[in-house]
Amino acid sequence: MSTPSQPGGHQDGGPPGHPASQPPPPPYPGAGYGSPHPPTGPGTPPGGPGQAGGGYPGGPGYGPPGGPPGWGPPPKAPMNTLAVTAFVLSLVLLFPAALVLGIIALGRVGTSRERGKGLAITAICLASAQIVALAVLVPLALDDSDDTKAESQETSEDRVDEEPPEPPDDPEPGDDEPGDEGVDTIVFDLRVGDCFDPPGGLGAYEEEGALEQSVSVVPCDQPHEAEVYGQFDVTGYGAFPGSEELAGLADQECRALVQPYVLDTWALPIEAQPYYYHPEATSWRIGDREILCFFGRVDGGTLDEALRRDPAELDEEALTYLELTMPLELAFLDEPLTDDDTSALQAWAGSLVDAIDAEMAALSAVEWSLVGGEIESLLAARESSLSSWNAATEAEGDDFWMAVDDGYATMGIDVELNIRQALGLSLG
Structure with missing residues (x-):
């Protein structure tokens, strides 16, 4: 996935529904698709805060930010595919292939402009550690198996009757729910309605971006930095269409998903800004097609309650x-x-x-x-x-x-x- 991205800004003027004598309440009051830096891209309601006419700031996606001028720093050097593959294989315990690919990737990264040296080294270290662990654990397991066979030869008269162990207590309701610290979840498992804290906060994306592996899911009734309000899959492309193309697609589709989630967009808190995660070139190659739409705060603050509204209200x-x-x-x-x-x-x-x-x-x-x-x-x-x-x-x-x-x-x-x-x- 790539670094989060936000859609764009707006011109002066007021949206419908706002008398000229007071700041007009836009359809997304004060909100805009934009990043922590100046908003860009279409989609900013007139009269929003922080600029003439407000804005829908451009936001983060998974990986290097892309899109029209003003969306962020230029793209970084491409990630070495072998390094990424070696790292993934090391995580799923396929250490022989991870070790070989990591060594090859390390050599290639050293002679090219591609990134991924850290991933290659990590894959080599993990694969080596797994090989050492296997060499130690297998003999221990065999010894334990021999001991077990010897004990099974005892006669039933020599054994002491024991009461069966009591079954474990049933977990109390809510035992598996996240506490104050949240529960780490991979980004691909986020669902509409989840509230979460990204590692380092949304402000970290402006400077260095992030290849997001996981986020911390927290209850929506406690302070949280982000809340998922929509999701859709990118279709109709064979090769990676580019960050700018995906940013424009996310801008349109995510914006259309706001109202069904919050019902009344005029009631949306002024500090809530629409963001989205979108695929980047490396994750696209391994099948990532998901765009995830979520609310966050450009100022780095937290949302104190769920933004989702029940139609029954x-x-x-x-x-x-x-x-x-x-x-x-x-x-x-x-x-x-x-x-x-x-x-x-x-x-x-x-x-x-x-x-x-x-x-x-x-x-x-x-x-x-x-x-x-x-x-x-x-x-x-x-x-x-x-x-x-x-x-x-x-x-x-x-x-x-x-x-x-x-x-x-x-x-x-x-x-x-x-x-x-x-x-x-x-x-x-």
Whole structure:
């Protein structure tokens, strides 16, 4: 796997649902796909903390960070495949092959720019230790077997009757659950809903990255640095597609998995930032295809409670509203990072037009018992804003941003807040 990565940033401006007189509550309030250093990549809600318009900072993946400029330091020299293979074989007690491959890898690393000297040496040491242990334990086992045969020849009259040992006590509930120190688990075994502490903390990835072998899983009701909210497998590639390609894929797919996990993205704590683990070149060769999406804190702090929410906490109408309005919120997060790419900005405005049309059709198809009148007002506001967003699809420079500002201002932010209040949802 590779070093964790986070998706990208955003331009100035406010997302829907936020009056201009106060900091607008973005769909991911204050959050962004970005790394501990400046956020990059598409997907930052306007108005987030730490930069103009907030951001979805680029985050860590398993291995050297990759992606667009600003995602982190340049890639390191490639890892020697034989060194990695020798190390893995030494861990599964295949010491003859591990010893041979480790010696070969050590020679190759010394004459090339590849990394892996430490893994090769470790594999050689482990394999050698296993050979020595086997040479000692086999004779001892044979001696013990002879002693056992001699004892079995005793007659039953010479043996002292003994009471059978009492069965061990049943473990108390929770005996196998992690305590304050957590339980070490390999990264591949993490599942959605797990809370964990990565070794060295998320801040360690910015400087040196990490080939993560394991993390410490802890209960979600105690302080933790990360929480898994989604997972998916990469498909459609034969060879390793590159870190930048995987970062873009993780940016899109992980972002779409946030709302089903937290339900109301406006209730997401401002310090919670989406990150993801993705494969890197070495792990890809041995079959790693998993991208793991998780929340963390760029400032290195901890989350104090689980971010997952139970659908039973909300009524059906509230859940329906959240589901139908999420696509438009995600479309706003795709705002390009640069002011110079006019075609990209116009294309983004066009995607908003499509998302607004789709949301209006979806909201109109539902019979709303609690907020019927407010939904009609919201639909009218969305319809009014379309003229500004359509104008933005053909405007340039200052004219483009004037059209964007008008689009935000006419989307019915005050009506949306009233709907959320009536449905018992967060106001950001």
